[in-house]
Amino acid sequence: xxxxxxxxxxxxxxxxxxxxxxxxxxxxxxxxxxxxxxxxxxxxxxxxxxxxxxxxxxxxxxxxxxxxxxxxxxxxxxxxxxxxxxxxxxxxxxxxxxxxxxxxxxxxxxxxxxxxxxxxxxxxxxxxxxxxxxxxxxxxxxxxxxxxxxxxxxxxxxxxxxxxxxxxxxxxxxxxxxxxxxxxxxxxxxxxxxxxxxxxxxxxxxxxxxxxxxxxxxxxxxxxxxxxxxxxxxxxxxxxxxxxxxxxxxxxxxxxxxxxxxxxxxxxxxxxxxxxxxxx
Amino acid sequence: xxxxxxxxxxxxxxxxxxxxxxxxxxxxxxxxxxxxxxxxxxxxxxxxxxxxxxxxxxxxxxxxxxxxxxxxxxxxxxxxxxxxxxxxxxxxxxxxxxxxxxxxxxxxxxxxxxxxxxxxxxxxxxxxxxxxxxxxxxxxxxxxxxxxxxxxxxxxxxxxxxxxxxxxxxxxxxxxxxxxxxxxxxxxxxxxxxxxxxxxxxxxxxxxxxxxxxxxxxxxxxxxxxxxxxxxxxxxxxxxxxxxxxxxxxxxxxxxxxxxxxxxxxxxxxxxxxx
Numbered sequence: 323x324x325x326x327x328x329x330x331x332x333x334x335x336x337x338x339x340x341x342x343x344x345x346x347x348x349x350x351x352x353x354x355x356x357x358x359x360x361x362x363x364x365x366x367x368x369x370x371x372x373x374x375x376x377x378x379x380x381x382x383x384x385x386x387x388x389x390x391x392x393x394x395x396x397x398x399x400x401x402x403x404x405x406x407x408x409x410x411x412x413x414x415x416x417x418x419x420x421x422x423x424x425x426x427x428x429x430x431x432x433x434x435x436x437x438x439x440x441x442x443x444x445x446x447x448x449x450x451x452x453x454x455x456x457x458x459x460x461x462x463x464x465x466x467x468x469x470x471x472x473x474x475x476x477x478x479x480x481x482x483x484x485x486x487x488x489x490x491x492x493x494x495x496x497x498x499x500x501x502x503x504x505x506x507x508x509x510x511x512x513x514x515x516x517x518x519x520x521x522x523x524x525x526x527x528x529x530x531x532x533x534x535x536x537x538x539x540x541x542x543x544x545x546x547x548x549x550x551x552x553x554x555x556x557x558x559x560x561x562x563x564x565x566x567x568x569x570x571x572x573x574x575x576x577x578x579x580x581x582x583x584x585x586x587x588x589x590x591x592x593x594x595x596x597x598x599x600x601x602x
Numbered sequence: 603x604x605x606x607x608x609x610x611x612x613x614x615x616x617x618x619x620x621x622x623x624x625x626x627x628x629x630x631x632x633x634x635x636x637x638x639x640x641x642x643x644x645x646x647x648x649x650x651x652x653x654x655x656x657x658x659x660x661x662x663x664x665x666x667x668x669x670x671x672x673x674x675x676x677x678x679x680x681x682x683x684x685x686x687x688x689x690x691x692x693x694x695x696x697x698x699x700x701x702x703x704x705x706x707x708x709x710x711x712x713x714x715x716x717x718x719x720x721x722x723x724x725x726x727x728x729x730x731x732x733x734x735x736x737x738x739x740x741x742x743x744x745x746x747x748x749x750x751x752x753x754x755x756x757x758x759x760x761x762x763x764x765x766x767x768x769x770x771x772x773x774x775x776x777x778x779x780x781x782x783x784x785x786x787x788x789x790x791x792x793x794x795x796x797x798x799x800x801x802x803x804x805x806x807x808x809x810x811x812x813x814x815x816x817x818x819x820x821x822x823x824x825x826x827x828x829x830x831x832x833x834x835x836x837x838x839x840x841x842x843x844x845x846x847x848x849x850x851x852x853x854x855x856x857x858x859x860x861x862x863x864x865x866x867x868x869x870x871x872x873x874x875x876x877x
Binding site for chain 1: 608612613615616619620622623624626627629630633641642644686687689690705709711712714715716717718719720721722723724725726727742743745746749750753803806807809810814824825826828829841844845848851852855856858859860863866867870871
Protein backbone atom coordinates (compact mmCIF):
# COMPACT_ATOMS: atom_id res chain seq x y z
CA UNK A 323 0.00 0.00 0.00
CA UNK A 324 2.83 2.37 0.79
CA UNK A 325 3.98 2.83 -2.83
CA UNK A 326 0.44 3.72 -3.91
CA UNK A 327 0.15 6.37 -1.23
CA UNK A 328 3.53 7.78 -2.15
CA UNK A 329 2.53 7.97 -5.82
CA UNK A 330 -0.78 9.65 -5.00
CA UNK A 331 0.92 12.16 -2.73
CA UNK A 332 3.53 12.73 -5.44
CA UNK A 333 1.19 13.24 -8.43
CA UNK A 334 -1.85 14.70 -6.67
CA UNK A 335 -0.96 16.18 -3.29
CA UNK A 336 2.31 17.88 -4.13
CA UNK A 337 1.20 19.45 -7.46
CA UNK A 338 -1.95 20.72 -5.76
CA UNK A 339 0.06 22.33 -2.98
CA UNK A 340 2.42 23.89 -5.55
CA UNK A 341 -0.49 25.22 -7.60
CA UNK A 342 -2.01 26.83 -4.53
CA UNK A 343 1.38 28.34 -3.67
CA UNK A 344 1.85 29.67 -7.22
CA UNK A 345 -1.53 31.38 -6.99
CA UNK A 346 -0.04 33.69 -4.34
CA UNK A 347 2.96 34.57 -6.49
CA UNK A 348 3.86 36.36 -9.70
CA UNK A 349 5.29 33.16 -11.24
CA UNK A 350 5.73 33.11 -15.00
CA UNK A 351 6.14 30.06 -17.19
CA UNK A 352 9.69 30.82 -18.27
CA UNK A 353 10.96 31.13 -14.72
CA UNK A 354 8.75 29.35 -12.23
CA UNK A 355 11.39 29.09 -9.53
CA UNK A 356 11.88 32.87 -9.35
CA UNK A 357 8.31 33.39 -8.18
CA UNK A 358 7.81 36.14 -5.62
CA UNK A 359 5.04 36.16 -3.02
CA UNK A 360 2.41 38.75 -3.91
CA UNK A 361 -0.39 37.98 -1.47
CA UNK A 362 -3.93 38.02 -2.81
CA UNK A 363 -3.10 40.23 -5.78
CA UNK A 364 -3.92 37.53 -8.37
CA UNK A 365 -7.31 36.91 -6.80
CA UNK A 366 -8.14 40.63 -6.76
CA UNK A 367 -7.16 40.85 -10.40
CA UNK A 368 -9.24 37.79 -11.31
CA UNK A 369 -12.49 39.16 -10.00
CA UNK A 370 -11.97 42.45 -11.85
CA UNK A 371 -11.51 40.49 -15.08
CA UNK A 372 -14.81 40.24 -16.94
CA UNK A 373 -13.65 37.21 -18.90
CA UNK A 374 -13.09 35.32 -15.64
CA UNK A 375 -16.40 36.34 -14.11
CA UNK A 376 -18.07 35.28 -17.35
CA UNK A 377 -16.26 31.96 -17.34
CA UNK A 378 -17.67 31.25 -13.86
CA UNK A 379 -21.18 32.00 -15.13
CA UNK A 380 -20.59 29.86 -18.22
CA UNK A 381 -19.31 26.95 -16.16
CA UNK A 382 -22.24 27.02 -13.75
CA UNK A 383 -24.75 27.44 -16.58
CA UNK A 384 -23.17 24.62 -18.60
CA UNK A 385 -23.00 22.27 -15.61
CA UNK A 386 -26.53 22.85 -14.39
CA UNK A 387 -28.31 22.72 -17.77
CA UNK A 388 -26.39 19.72 -19.08
CA UNK A 389 -26.70 17.71 -15.86
CA UNK A 390 -30.46 18.32 -15.68
CA UNK A 391 -30.92 17.26 -19.33
CA UNK A 392 -28.64 14.25 -18.88
CA UNK A 393 -30.54 13.12 -15.78
CA UNK A 394 -33.92 13.28 -17.51
CA UNK A 395 -32.72 11.62 -20.71
CA UNK A 396 -30.59 9.14 -18.78
CA UNK A 397 -33.62 8.13 -16.74
CA UNK A 398 -35.66 7.56 -19.92
CA UNK A 399 -32.90 5.39 -21.41
CA UNK A 400 -32.44 3.49 -18.14
CA UNK A 401 -36.17 2.74 -17.96
CA UNK A 402 -36.17 1.45 -21.54
CA UNK A 403 -33.08 -0.67 -20.88
CA UNK A 404 -34.77 -2.07 -17.78
CA UNK A 405 -37.78 -3.39 -19.71
CA UNK A 406 -37.55 -6.87 -21.14
CA UNK A 407 -37.72 -6.13 -24.82
CA UNK A 408 -36.06 -7.88 -27.73
CA UNK A 409 -32.84 -6.27 -28.86
CA UNK A 410 -32.00 -4.88 -25.44
CA UNK A 411 -28.38 -5.98 -25.88
CA UNK A 412 -28.15 -4.04 -29.12
CA UNK A 413 -29.55 -0.97 -27.39
CA UNK A 414 -27.02 -1.23 -24.59
CA UNK A 415 -24.14 -1.58 -27.03
CA UNK A 416 -25.34 1.47 -28.98
CA UNK A 417 -25.57 3.48 -25.78
CA UNK A 418 -21.98 2.63 -24.87
CA UNK A 419 -20.60 4.07 -28.13
CA UNK A 420 -20.88 7.78 -27.22
CA UNK A 421 -19.37 6.98 -23.83
CA UNK A 422 -16.34 5.20 -25.33
CA UNK A 423 -15.59 7.79 -28.04
CA UNK A 424 -12.87 10.22 -26.89
CA UNK A 425 -14.28 13.65 -26.00
CA UNK A 426 -11.95 15.22 -28.56
CA UNK A 427 -13.31 12.99 -31.29
CA UNK A 428 -16.93 13.65 -30.35
CA UNK A 429 -16.22 17.39 -30.33
CA UNK A 430 -14.69 17.16 -33.81
CA UNK A 431 -17.45 14.93 -35.14
CA UNK A 432 -20.13 17.29 -33.91
CA UNK A 433 -18.15 20.32 -35.03
CA UNK A 434 -18.32 18.89 -38.53
CA UNK A 435 -21.99 17.94 -38.25
CA UNK A 436 -22.82 21.42 -36.97
CA UNK A 437 -20.76 23.15 -39.67
CA UNK A 438 -22.60 26.28 -40.84
CA UNK A 439 -22.26 25.63 -44.58
CA UNK A 440 -21.69 21.90 -45.03
CA UNK A 441 -23.10 20.50 -41.80
CA UNK A 442 -25.55 17.63 -41.93
CA UNK A 443 -27.56 18.96 -38.97
CA UNK A 444 -28.54 22.11 -40.88
CA UNK A 445 -29.47 19.93 -43.81
CA UNK A 446 -31.72 17.66 -41.79
CA UNK A 447 -33.32 20.56 -39.89
CA UNK A 448 -34.00 22.43 -43.15
CA UNK A 449 -35.55 19.32 -44.64
CA UNK A 450 -37.77 18.69 -41.60
CA UNK A 451 -38.64 22.38 -41.49
CA UNK A 452 -37.27 23.24 -38.02
CA UNK A 453 -35.28 26.13 -39.47
CA UNK A 454 -35.66 28.36 -42.50
CA UNK A 455 -32.00 29.01 -43.22
CA UNK A 456 -28.67 27.40 -42.25
CA UNK A 457 -27.43 28.24 -38.76
CA UNK A 458 -23.83 28.78 -37.62
CA UNK A 459 -24.25 26.62 -34.52
CA UNK A 460 -20.82 26.73 -32.90
CA UNK A 461 -19.81 30.14 -34.28
CA UNK A 462 -22.91 32.14 -33.34
CA UNK A 463 -22.30 33.61 -29.86
CA UNK A 464 -25.92 32.99 -28.85
CA UNK A 465 -25.95 29.39 -30.00
CA UNK A 466 -22.40 28.35 -29.13
CA UNK A 467 -23.26 27.36 -25.55
CA UNK A 468 -26.33 25.47 -26.72
CA UNK A 469 -24.13 23.53 -29.16
CA UNK A 470 -21.63 22.71 -26.41
CA UNK A 471 -24.40 21.50 -24.10
CA UNK A 472 -25.93 19.44 -26.92
CA UNK A 473 -22.66 17.61 -27.58
CA UNK A 474 -22.06 17.05 -23.88
CA UNK A 475 -25.54 15.61 -23.47
CA UNK A 476 -24.89 13.23 -26.37
CA UNK A 477 -21.55 12.16 -24.93
CA UNK A 478 -22.38 11.67 -21.26
CA UNK A 479 -26.06 10.75 -21.05
CA UNK A 480 -25.08 7.05 -21.56
CA UNK A 481 -22.95 7.15 -18.39
CA UNK A 482 -25.89 8.60 -16.48
CA UNK A 483 -28.21 5.97 -17.98
CA UNK A 484 -25.93 3.10 -16.92
CA UNK A 485 -25.63 4.41 -13.36
CA UNK A 486 -29.40 4.80 -13.11
CA UNK A 487 -29.97 1.40 -14.69
CA UNK A 488 -27.74 -0.21 -12.06
CA UNK A 489 -29.84 1.59 -9.45
CA UNK A 490 -33.07 0.38 -11.03
CA UNK A 491 -31.90 -3.23 -11.03
CA UNK A 492 -31.24 -3.09 -7.29
CA UNK A 493 -34.79 -1.98 -6.44
CA UNK A 494 -36.96 -4.57 -4.65
CA UNK A 495 -39.17 -6.24 -7.25
CA UNK A 496 -41.95 -6.88 -4.72
CA UNK A 497 -43.04 -3.24 -4.81
CA UNK A 498 -43.53 -3.36 -8.56
CA UNK A 499 -45.33 -6.68 -8.42
CA UNK A 500 -47.67 -5.36 -5.74
CA UNK A 501 -48.40 -2.30 -7.87
CA UNK A 502 -49.04 -4.50 -10.89
CA UNK A 503 -51.38 -6.78 -8.97
CA UNK A 504 -53.30 -3.74 -7.77
CA UNK A 505 -53.62 -2.65 -11.40
CA UNK A 506 -51.98 0.73 -10.96
CA UNK A 507 -51.23 2.69 -14.10
CA UNK A 508 -47.50 2.54 -15.09
CA UNK A 509 -47.14 6.32 -15.03
CA UNK A 510 -48.45 6.45 -11.48
CA UNK A 511 -46.12 3.62 -10.52
CA UNK A 512 -43.23 5.63 -11.92
CA UNK A 513 -44.01 8.75 -9.86
CA UNK A 514 -45.07 6.98 -6.68
CA UNK A 515 -42.79 3.92 -6.54
CA UNK A 516 -39.87 4.05 -8.97
CA UNK A 517 -38.81 7.66 -8.51
CA UNK A 518 -38.84 7.75 -4.68
CA UNK A 519 -37.00 4.41 -4.48
CA UNK A 520 -34.46 5.50 -7.07
CA UNK A 521 -33.77 8.86 -5.42
CA UNK A 522 -30.48 7.81 -3.73
CA UNK A 523 -29.10 6.47 -7.02
CA UNK A 524 -30.16 9.65 -8.84
CA UNK A 525 -28.44 11.82 -6.23
CA UNK A 526 -25.18 9.87 -6.53
CA UNK A 527 -25.28 10.05 -10.34
CA UNK A 528 -26.03 13.78 -10.28
CA UNK A 529 -23.12 14.41 -7.90
CA UNK A 530 -20.71 12.44 -10.11
CA UNK A 531 -21.80 14.20 -13.27
CA UNK A 532 -21.91 17.69 -11.74
CA UNK A 533 -18.38 17.47 -10.39
CA UNK A 534 -17.26 16.25 -13.79
CA UNK A 535 -19.17 18.95 -15.68
CA UNK A 536 -17.74 21.74 -13.53
CA UNK A 537 -14.20 20.95 -14.70
CA UNK A 538 -15.16 20.77 -18.40
CA UNK A 539 -12.21 21.48 -20.67
CA UNK A 540 -11.72 19.19 -23.71
CA UNK A 541 -15.11 19.69 -25.30
CA UNK A 542 -15.13 23.48 -25.12
CA UNK A 543 -11.46 23.82 -26.06
CA UNK A 544 -12.01 21.86 -29.27
CA UNK A 545 -15.56 22.85 -30.23
CA UNK A 546 -15.47 26.59 -29.71
CA UNK A 547 -11.83 27.31 -28.86
CA UNK A 548 -11.07 30.28 -26.66
CA UNK A 549 -14.19 32.29 -27.48
CA UNK A 550 -15.37 34.12 -24.38
CA UNK A 551 -19.04 33.17 -24.88
CA UNK A 552 -18.39 29.57 -23.94
CA UNK A 553 -15.11 29.80 -21.99
CA UNK A 554 -15.18 27.57 -18.91
CA UNK A 555 -13.09 28.09 -15.77
CA UNK A 556 -10.70 25.31 -16.80
CA UNK A 557 -10.24 26.80 -20.27
CA UNK A 558 -9.57 30.24 -18.75
CA UNK A 559 -7.03 28.81 -16.29
CA UNK A 560 -5.13 26.92 -18.96
CA UNK A 561 -5.10 29.94 -21.27
CA UNK A 562 -3.55 32.09 -18.53
CA UNK A 563 -1.06 29.38 -17.59
CA UNK A 564 0.27 28.41 -21.00
CA UNK A 565 -0.93 30.78 -23.72
CA UNK A 566 -0.24 33.93 -21.69
CA UNK A 567 2.47 32.22 -19.56
CA UNK A 568 1.02 33.83 -16.45
CA UNK A 569 1.40 30.95 -14.01
CA UNK A 570 0.46 33.03 -10.96
CA UNK A 571 -2.88 34.15 -12.34
CA UNK A 572 -3.66 30.81 -13.97
CA UNK A 573 -2.93 29.00 -10.73
CA UNK A 574 -5.18 31.41 -8.85
CA UNK A 575 -7.99 30.59 -11.29
CA UNK A 576 -7.32 26.84 -10.83
CA UNK A 577 -7.34 27.27 -7.06
CA UNK A 578 -10.70 29.04 -7.14
CA UNK A 579 -12.12 26.22 -9.25
CA UNK A 580 -10.70 23.60 -6.88
CA UNK A 581 -12.28 25.20 -3.82
CA UNK A 582 -15.53 25.85 -5.65
CA UNK A 583 -15.80 22.15 -6.53
CA UNK A 584 -14.87 21.23 -2.97
CA UNK A 585 -17.59 23.52 -1.60
CA UNK A 586 -20.19 22.18 -4.01
CA UNK A 587 -19.27 18.61 -3.02
CA UNK A 588 -19.82 19.44 0.64
CA UNK A 589 -23.16 21.12 -0.12
CA UNK A 590 -24.26 18.11 -2.17
CA UNK A 591 -23.26 15.65 0.54
CA UNK A 592 -24.98 17.77 3.17
CA UNK A 593 -28.27 18.30 1.35
CA UNK A 594 -28.25 15.01 -0.52
CA UNK A 595 -28.55 13.27 2.83
CA UNK A 596 -25.68 10.94 2.02
CA UNK A 597 -23.88 10.08 5.21
CA UNK A 598 -20.31 9.02 5.62
CA UNK A 599 -21.20 5.41 6.33
CA UNK A 600 -22.89 5.09 2.93
CA UNK A 601 -19.58 5.70 1.21
CA UNK A 602 -18.23 2.48 2.69
CA UNK B 603 -48.88 -8.02 -20.64
CA UNK B 604 -48.09 -4.75 -22.20
CA UNK B 605 -50.58 -3.15 -24.51
CA UNK B 606 -49.72 -2.63 -28.16
CA UNK B 607 -49.53 1.13 -27.61
CA UNK B 608 -46.90 0.69 -24.88
CA UNK B 609 -44.90 -1.67 -27.03
CA UNK B 610 -44.87 0.75 -29.95
CA UNK B 611 -43.80 3.52 -27.59
CA UNK B 612 -40.92 1.51 -26.10
CA UNK B 613 -39.66 0.31 -29.47
CA UNK B 614 -40.01 3.79 -30.93
CA UNK B 615 -37.91 5.29 -28.15
CA UNK B 616 -35.35 2.46 -28.47
CA UNK B 617 -34.90 3.03 -32.19
CA UNK B 618 -34.58 6.78 -31.66
CA UNK B 619 -31.89 6.16 -29.00
CA UNK B 620 -29.94 3.78 -31.24
CA UNK B 621 -30.01 6.19 -34.19
CA UNK B 622 -29.04 9.09 -31.94
CA UNK B 623 -26.08 7.20 -30.48
CA UNK B 624 -24.76 5.65 -33.67
CA UNK B 625 -25.50 8.26 -36.34
CA UNK B 626 -22.66 10.73 -35.49
CA UNK B 627 -20.14 7.91 -35.72
CA UNK B 628 -21.69 6.68 -38.97
CA UNK B 629 -21.55 10.22 -40.33
CA UNK B 630 -17.87 10.53 -39.39
CA UNK B 631 -17.17 7.29 -41.25
CA UNK B 632 -19.15 8.37 -44.33
CA UNK B 633 -17.34 11.72 -44.37
CA UNK B 634 -13.98 10.02 -44.03
CA UNK B 635 -14.40 8.11 -47.29
CA UNK B 636 -15.36 11.19 -49.28
CA UNK B 637 -12.72 13.24 -51.04
CA UNK B 638 -12.58 16.54 -52.86
CA UNK B 639 -15.90 18.28 -53.36
CA UNK B 640 -17.88 15.17 -52.42
CA UNK B 641 -17.18 16.01 -48.80
CA UNK B 642 -19.34 19.12 -49.07
CA UNK B 643 -22.36 17.28 -50.44
CA UNK B 644 -24.76 15.77 -47.99
CA UNK B 645 -24.90 12.14 -49.05
CA UNK B 646 -25.88 9.37 -46.69
CA UNK B 647 -24.32 6.70 -48.91
CA UNK B 648 -21.29 8.12 -50.71
CA UNK B 649 -21.41 7.58 -54.48
CA UNK B 650 -17.62 7.50 -54.90
CA UNK B 651 -16.06 6.03 -51.76
CA UNK B 652 -12.31 6.59 -51.54
CA UNK B 653 -9.78 5.69 -48.87
CA UNK B 654 -7.21 8.36 -49.66
CA UNK B 655 -7.93 10.27 -46.44
CA UNK B 656 -6.74 7.25 -44.50
CA UNK B 657 -3.55 6.99 -46.50
CA UNK B 658 -2.82 10.70 -46.17
CA UNK B 659 -3.02 10.85 -42.38
CA UNK B 660 -0.29 8.23 -42.18
CA UNK B 661 1.84 9.68 -44.97
CA UNK B 662 1.61 13.43 -44.44
CA UNK B 663 1.91 13.45 -40.68
CA UNK B 664 3.24 11.13 -37.97
CA UNK B 665 -0.19 9.70 -37.18
CA UNK B 666 1.22 6.16 -37.02
CA UNK B 667 3.72 7.40 -34.46
CA UNK B 668 0.90 9.11 -32.54
CA UNK B 669 -0.98 5.82 -32.35
CA UNK B 670 2.12 4.01 -31.08
CA UNK B 671 2.51 6.76 -28.46
CA UNK B 672 -1.07 6.35 -27.34
CA UNK B 673 -0.67 2.58 -27.08
CA UNK B 674 2.54 2.92 -25.04
CA UNK B 675 0.99 5.47 -22.70
CA UNK B 676 -2.26 3.53 -22.27
CA UNK B 677 -0.53 0.17 -21.68
CA UNK B 678 2.02 1.76 -19.35
CA UNK B 679 -0.73 3.51 -17.39
CA UNK B 680 -2.77 0.32 -17.07
CA UNK B 681 0.20 -1.76 -15.90
CA UNK B 682 1.41 0.74 -13.34
CA UNK B 683 -2.06 1.59 -12.05
CA UNK B 684 -3.07 -2.08 -11.69
CA UNK B 685 0.16 -3.00 -9.93
CA UNK B 686 -0.23 -0.16 -7.44
CA UNK B 687 -3.95 -0.77 -7.02
CA UNK B 688 -3.54 -4.47 -6.25
CA UNK B 689 -0.96 -3.89 -3.55
CA UNK B 690 -3.00 -1.07 -2.03
CA UNK B 691 -6.31 -2.90 -2.21
CA UNK B 692 -4.88 -5.86 -0.31
CA UNK B 693 -4.19 -3.61 2.65
CA UNK B 694 -7.36 -1.56 2.26
CA UNK B 695 -9.69 -4.50 1.71
CA UNK B 696 -8.12 -7.07 4.02
CA UNK B 697 -6.18 -5.57 6.84
CA UNK B 698 -8.10 -3.77 9.54
CA UNK B 699 -6.38 -0.63 10.72
CA UNK B 700 -7.44 2.73 12.11
CA UNK B 701 -8.27 5.42 9.59
CA UNK B 702 -8.87 2.94 6.79
CA UNK B 703 -12.18 4.53 5.74
CA UNK B 704 -10.69 8.02 5.90
CA UNK B 705 -7.84 6.88 3.70
CA UNK B 706 -10.20 5.34 1.14
CA UNK B 707 -12.33 8.48 1.01
CA UNK B 708 -9.21 10.62 0.58
CA UNK B 709 -8.08 8.47 -2.35
CA UNK B 710 -11.56 8.60 -3.89
CA UNK B 711 -11.77 12.36 -3.47
CA UNK B 712 -8.67 12.71 -5.64
CA UNK B 713 -10.79 11.55 -8.58
CA UNK B 714 -12.94 14.63 -8.09
CA UNK B 715 -9.94 16.96 -8.51
CA UNK B 716 -10.31 19.20 -11.50
CA UNK B 717 -7.20 18.28 -13.53
CA UNK B 718 -6.48 21.94 -14.13
CA UNK B 719 -6.04 22.41 -10.36
CA UNK B 720 -2.81 20.41 -10.42
CA UNK B 721 -1.70 21.59 -13.86
CA UNK B 722 0.95 24.14 -12.95
CA UNK B 723 2.31 22.06 -10.09
CA UNK B 724 2.40 18.97 -12.31
CA UNK B 725 4.10 20.94 -15.09
CA UNK B 726 6.82 22.00 -12.67
CA UNK B 727 7.18 18.45 -11.36
CA UNK B 728 7.47 16.95 -14.84
CA UNK B 729 10.01 19.54 -15.94
CA UNK B 730 12.06 19.02 -12.80
CA UNK B 731 12.12 15.27 -13.43
CA UNK B 732 13.19 15.92 -17.04
CA UNK B 733 10.06 14.19 -18.36
CA UNK B 734 8.68 17.10 -20.39
CA UNK B 735 7.75 16.02 -23.92
CA UNK B 736 8.27 12.43 -22.75
CA UNK B 737 5.71 9.62 -22.65
CA UNK B 738 6.86 8.63 -19.16
CA UNK B 739 5.70 12.02 -17.93
CA UNK B 740 2.23 11.30 -19.28
CA UNK B 741 2.11 7.84 -17.67
CA UNK B 742 3.11 9.38 -14.34
CA UNK B 743 0.54 12.17 -14.56
CA UNK B 744 -2.23 9.74 -15.55
CA UNK B 745 -1.88 8.09 -12.15
CA UNK B 746 -3.93 10.96 -10.73
CA UNK B 747 -6.79 10.02 -13.06
CA UNK B 748 -6.61 6.22 -12.87
CA UNK B 749 -5.39 5.34 -9.36
CA UNK B 750 -8.43 6.54 -7.40
CA UNK B 751 -10.93 4.40 -9.29
CA UNK B 752 -8.64 1.39 -9.76
CA UNK B 753 -7.89 1.31 -6.03
CA UNK B 754 -11.56 1.80 -5.25
CA UNK B 755 -12.85 -0.98 -7.51
CA UNK B 756 -10.07 -3.43 -6.54
CA UNK B 757 -10.74 -2.80 -2.85
CA UNK B 758 -14.44 -3.49 -3.36
CA UNK B 759 -13.65 -6.79 -5.10
CA UNK B 760 -11.02 -7.72 -2.52
CA UNK B 761 -13.55 -7.25 0.30
CA UNK B 762 -15.99 -9.62 -1.38
CA UNK B 763 -13.55 -12.54 -1.40
CA UNK B 764 -14.23 -14.93 1.48
CA UNK B 765 -11.77 -14.66 4.35
CA UNK B 766 -11.60 -18.46 4.72
CA UNK B 767 -9.47 -18.84 1.60
CA UNK B 768 -6.87 -16.54 3.05
CA UNK B 769 -7.01 -18.21 6.46
CA UNK B 770 -6.52 -21.62 4.87
CA UNK B 771 -3.45 -20.30 3.07
CA UNK B 772 -2.02 -18.87 6.28
CA UNK B 773 -2.52 -22.19 8.06
CA UNK B 774 -0.71 -23.88 5.19
CA UNK B 775 2.19 -21.53 5.84
CA UNK B 776 1.96 -19.10 2.92
CA UNK B 777 3.45 -15.64 3.40
CA UNK B 778 1.80 -12.34 2.44
CA UNK B 779 3.46 -12.20 -0.97
CA UNK B 780 2.40 -15.75 -1.75
CA UNK B 781 -1.17 -15.02 -0.61
CA UNK B 782 -1.22 -12.01 -2.92
CA UNK B 783 0.17 -13.68 -6.02
CA UNK B 784 -0.98 -17.29 -5.64
CA UNK B 785 -4.39 -16.85 -4.05
CA UNK B 786 -5.77 -13.41 -4.81
CA UNK B 787 -4.39 -12.72 -8.25
CA UNK B 788 -6.08 -15.71 -9.92
CA UNK B 789 -9.36 -14.86 -8.17
CA UNK B 790 -9.09 -11.21 -9.06
CA UNK B 791 -8.67 -11.66 -12.82
CA UNK B 792 -12.20 -10.50 -13.68
CA UNK B 793 -11.74 -7.38 -11.59
CA UNK B 794 -8.34 -6.76 -13.15
CA UNK B 795 -9.78 -6.98 -16.65
CA UNK B 796 -12.59 -4.56 -15.79
CA UNK B 797 -10.44 -1.94 -14.11
CA UNK B 798 -7.72 -2.39 -16.72
CA UNK B 799 -10.20 -1.64 -19.49
CA UNK B 800 -11.49 1.47 -17.77
CA UNK B 801 -7.96 2.69 -17.12
CA UNK B 802 -7.01 1.97 -20.73
CA UNK B 803 -9.93 3.98 -22.08
CA UNK B 804 -9.25 6.83 -19.65
CA UNK B 805 -5.59 7.02 -20.73
CA UNK B 806 -6.40 6.62 -24.43
CA UNK B 807 -8.90 9.50 -24.31
CA UNK B 808 -7.05 11.92 -22.01
CA UNK B 809 -6.41 15.34 -23.52
CA UNK B 810 -5.47 18.15 -21.11
CA UNK B 811 -2.22 16.65 -19.77
CA UNK B 812 -1.24 15.24 -23.16
CA UNK B 813 -1.73 18.67 -24.72
CA UNK B 814 0.21 20.47 -22.01
CA UNK B 815 3.13 18.14 -21.37
CA UNK B 816 4.18 17.49 -24.98
CA UNK B 817 5.49 19.93 -27.55
CA UNK B 818 6.64 18.03 -30.62
CA UNK B 819 4.27 16.49 -33.13
CA UNK B 820 6.13 13.19 -32.72
CA UNK B 821 5.52 13.05 -28.97
CA UNK B 822 1.77 13.66 -29.18
CA UNK B 823 -0.92 11.12 -28.39
CA UNK B 824 -3.83 10.72 -30.80
CA UNK B 825 -6.39 13.01 -29.13
CA UNK B 826 -3.89 15.88 -29.26
CA UNK B 827 -2.91 15.03 -32.83
CA UNK B 828 -6.56 15.13 -33.93
CA UNK B 829 -7.36 18.31 -32.04
CA UNK B 830 -4.39 20.14 -33.56
CA UNK B 831 -4.76 18.81 -37.11
CA UNK B 832 -4.64 21.72 -39.52
CA UNK B 833 -5.02 22.04 -43.25
CA UNK B 834 -3.37 24.07 -45.96
CA UNK B 835 -4.69 27.30 -44.49
CA UNK B 836 -5.69 28.24 -41.00
CA UNK B 837 -9.34 28.69 -41.91
CA UNK B 838 -9.76 25.49 -43.81
CA UNK B 839 -9.81 22.43 -41.61
CA UNK B 840 -9.14 19.12 -43.40
CA UNK B 841 -12.46 17.61 -42.30
CA UNK B 842 -12.07 14.44 -44.38
CA UNK B 843 -8.76 13.63 -42.74
CA UNK B 844 -9.94 14.59 -39.26
CA UNK B 845 -12.88 12.23 -39.66
CA UNK B 846 -10.58 9.45 -40.93
CA UNK B 847 -8.32 9.90 -37.90
CA UNK B 848 -11.36 9.95 -35.62
CA UNK B 849 -12.59 6.65 -37.02
CA UNK B 850 -9.13 5.05 -36.65
CA UNK B 851 -8.94 6.12 -33.00
CA UNK B 852 -12.47 5.12 -32.13
CA UNK B 853 -12.65 1.72 -33.81
CA UNK B 854 -10.48 -0.10 -31.24
CA UNK B 855 -12.61 1.41 -28.47
CA UNK B 856 -15.82 0.24 -30.13
CA UNK B 857 -14.29 -3.24 -30.47
CA UNK B 858 -13.46 -3.24 -26.75
CA UNK B 859 -16.99 -2.15 -25.94
CA UNK B 860 -18.51 -4.86 -28.14
CA UNK B 861 -16.40 -7.61 -26.59
CA UNK B 862 -16.35 -6.49 -22.97
CA UNK B 863 -19.55 -4.53 -22.53
CA UNK B 864 -20.72 -6.48 -19.50
CA UNK B 865 -17.43 -5.99 -17.70
CA UNK B 866 -17.31 -2.31 -18.58
CA UNK B 867 -20.82 -1.70 -17.31
CA UNK B 868 -20.17 -3.56 -14.07
CA UNK B 869 -16.93 -1.61 -13.55
CA UNK B 870 -18.53 1.75 -14.27
CA UNK B 871 -21.35 1.16 -11.87
CA UNK B 872 -19.24 -0.51 -9.16
CA UNK B 873 -17.61 2.84 -8.50
CA UNK B 874 -20.85 4.67 -8.06
CA UNK B 875 -23.56 2.37 -6.81
CA UNK B 876 -21.52 0.65 -4.18
CA UNK B 877 -19.86 3.98 -3.41
